[in-house]
Amino acid sequence: MMGIRKGRGYVYSIQYHMVWCVKYRKTILNGLIEARLKEILIQQAETHTFTIIEMETDGDHIHMLIECSPQHYIPNIMKALKGNSARFLFKEFPDLKNTLWGGHLWNPSYFVCTVSDRTDEQIKAYIQEQQTAPRKRGRPKG
Numbered sequence: 001m002m003g004i005r006k007g008r009g010y011v012y013s014i015q016y017h018m019v020w021c022v023k024y025r026k027t028i029l030n031g032l033i034e035a036r037l038k039e040i041l042i043q044q045a046e047t048h049t050f051t052i053i054e055m056e057t058d059g060d061h062i063h064m065l066i067e068c069s070p071q072h073y074i075p076n077i078m079k080a081l082k083g084n085s086a087r088f089l090f091k092e093f094p095d096l097k098n099t100l101w102g103g104h105l106w107n108p109s110y111f112v113c114t115v116s117d118r119t120d121e122q123i124k125a126y127i128q129e130q131q132t133a134p135r136k137r138g139r140p141k142g
Contacts, residue, residue: 017123018064020110023100027059040085048080056130063127082106
């Protein structure tokens with residue numbers, strides 16, 4: 001079960017499952033790029049005071065389970081994660097811009113859903129299986 005947190009005058013337990021894809025569904029999230037992406041995302045979570053509970057990639061998309069406070073606004077979280085990771089990765093791996101013509105790392109859309117304490121273990125297991133599951137064509141399922 002996810003932890004119950006306390007703020008000033010409120011008690012909460014808020015978790016989200018988030019998924020977003022590489023532009024053009026290019027399979028670039030592997031090796032050094034994948035490792036660096038995860039480091040950047042962890043740094044961004046610390047900077048913006050939310051917690052990444054689980055995170056895994058599948059070559060062309062990423063799944064995350066995060067925990068945050070009621071003060072967090074999902075579009076701001078996504079902007080921080082996607083925008084800063086793209087900026088850092090393009091700086092550190094300039095050849096990515098050749099692979100992703102147009103200079104955009106991420107597809108502009110994303111998936112997000114709330115997670116209850118009854119489903120958190122299922123979602124953690126699903127995210128952990130992303131690299132080991134057989135690859136299927138089509139959109140990632142949330």
